[in-house]
Amino acid sequence: AQSVTQLDSHVSVSEGTPVLLRCNYSSSYSPSLFWYVQHPNKGLQLLLKYTSAATLVKGINGFEAEFKKSETSFHLTKPSAHMSDAAEYFCVVRPMNRDDKIIFGKGTRLHILP
């Protein structure tokens, strides 16, 4: 069975400090993995995606994520948080199988402290 686990429902960091949002997945098939961001009262925007190319993926707004197959993880990081990063972040897996269903994690709300 396919699943996505975002280990933290809330993360708080100070402005200018690193951000780490954790995501673990379970998939019987080689998956594609994504991170989306949702700002308050807005739609969802794709931050970055992994599709079996380079394991370190760079996205928009300085975010990046590393695919680690041995750890079944796809954690999202940013070296220095900005106030505008405050939002909800979703880790998403799309397994390579007939079902082809996209699966969302429950989300992590990122708070940026001044």
Add this chain to the structure above:
Amino acid sequence: NAGVMQNPRHLVRRRGQEARLRCSPMKGHSHVYWYRQLPEEGLKFMVYLQKENIIDESGMPKERFSAEFPKEGPSILRIQQVVRGDSAAYFCASSPPVVGTGGYTEAFFGQGTRLTVV
């Protein structure tokens, strides 16, 4: 290529009325997903459809809710006899089908329909 179009953006219904939410996927996309987001909560999967087929409706309430994605036209999420608890943002996403083995592309989201039941 226009993005995923949802309409209306805002919908107000009185208790007991019907709500119809429309989603036009991106051109060439045959997969549609509907999600509900209650105030201050995360996205909750409702239903996954491909053209003329419901693939997974495990997130749909058993009563009053239905979804379709006909061969022609938009996908429709229908809520009958709405109640106050149905007030939420409803998001639609679309994606293309499996293509070869080059990895899948992401889902593209609409801006959502915000349903208010008064």
